[in-house]
Amino acid sequence: MKTVLVIPDGVADEPQPQLNNRTPLQAANVPHMDAVAECGQVGRTDNVPASMPSGSDVGTMSLFGYDTLKFHTGRAPIEAAAQGIELADGDWAVRCNLVTVLDDVMVSFTAEQFPNDAGRELISLLQKDQCGDSHWKYHAGVSYRNLLLYRARGTAAPFTAETSSTPPHDITDQPIADYLPQGPGADQLLALMNRSRELFADAAPNVARRAADQLPATQTWLWGLGRRPALEPFVDRYGKRGAVITAVDLLRGMGRLIGWDVVEVDGATGYLDTDYAAKGRAAIETLKRDDVDFLVVHVEATDEASHEGDTAAKLAAVENIDRHIVGPVHDWLKSQGDYRLLVCPDHPTFLRTRTHSHGYCPFAMCGTGIEVNSPSTYDEVAASNSDLVFDEGHRLMGYFLNY
Known part of the structure; x- marks a missing residue:
């Protein structure tokens, strides 16, 4: 049947x-x-x-x-499986949105449906910046949807089940200050988000977007982290x-x-x-x-x-x-x-x-x-x-x- x-x-x-x-x-x-x-x-x-x-x-x-x-352990490890990414014991996956935040307000959780090629260029920029760290690895997805992996490599991950994050689509048109990651390891996520703002400010895809009167991707938003579910x-x-x-x-x-x-x-x-x-x-x-x-x-x-x-x-x-x-x-x-x-x-x-x-x-x-x-x-x-x-x-x- x-x-x-x-x-x-x-x-x-x-x-x-x-x-x-x-x-x-x-x-x-x-x-x-x-x-x-x-x-x-x-x-x-x-x-x-x-x-x-x-x-x-x-x-x-x-x-x-x-x-x-x-x-359930988190959203990102499920999306990692979609890309054929294997998570070892101790590894974590984190959802990485390209978003538009202006004056500390979430203007667009998709950066106005950011184009694939432009998104990949920004993700590549992030990965080059992190290439000296053996734990972090960015993976480009589709449009604004991407992933960030934490590879434990035999060490204890900074995150626990108490680490919390907020989906960016839940805070459209709202100030972001009250919705930033919290709990164990949140400081590392915040540092990466802040670094993305610096890297994206004058990145070529965003310069072109602004010239065309389109929204830029001003930063990443990290959320939905978790380990592989059994x-x-x-x-x-x-x-x-x-x-x-x-x-x-x-x-x-x-x-x-x-x-x-x-x-x-x-x-x-x-x-x-x-x-x-x-x-x-x-x-x-x-x-x-x-x-x-x-x-x-x-x-x-x-x-x-x-x-x-x-x-x-x-x-x-x-x-x-x-x-x-x-x-x-x-x-x-x-x-x-x-x-x-x-x-x-x-x-x-x-x-x-x-x-x-x-x-x-x-x-x-x-x-x-x-x-x-x-x-x-x-x-x-x-x-x-x-x-x-x-x-x-x-x-x-x-x-x-x-x-």
């Missing part, structure tokens, strides 16, 4: 005044998601424990059926051979850590301009493979729209997911016989705050052996009226797979 999880990242939201006090899911035209609800079950799940920061690293680990209070393979845990379609390193890394195949799709960007139809086609082609029982299709666009506070873009993104992914994939699954389909975000991302939030996410599931529990729409209100509730989100996967 083929099983599919579609993740419209961060789609869960609050009622919006500009949408006549409806949530984006209520206001959007999503007939295919509503069809999943109508022929199956709607409920709600809390994927992010209150004691942990809300983000896709926690939310997706929980959604994939792993107790984050037991397994995750049981998904096939051992749930008896399903998995694959994941995503344009985001975090999901690629999660997939690799639990033994899934990572399917790359041309035109998938991890942003609002992603090729939804290409993802839908790739999903069906992947499901035809004999070595794939379980497929995750992740779309970041809904989350990005919330981070930008763009209501229209969030509506468009979820409608595109519905039209080009949920609809075609559900039709194909029904044509094959036994199947199960689940639609669920990893966490709420509010347009009002432009950041991730704690709280319940609505889900809809249907397929073989799943009884109907009445709701005919997929949205937060329908989910809040359902008796199907998972206060510990990692338990949803076992229920969905009937494992």
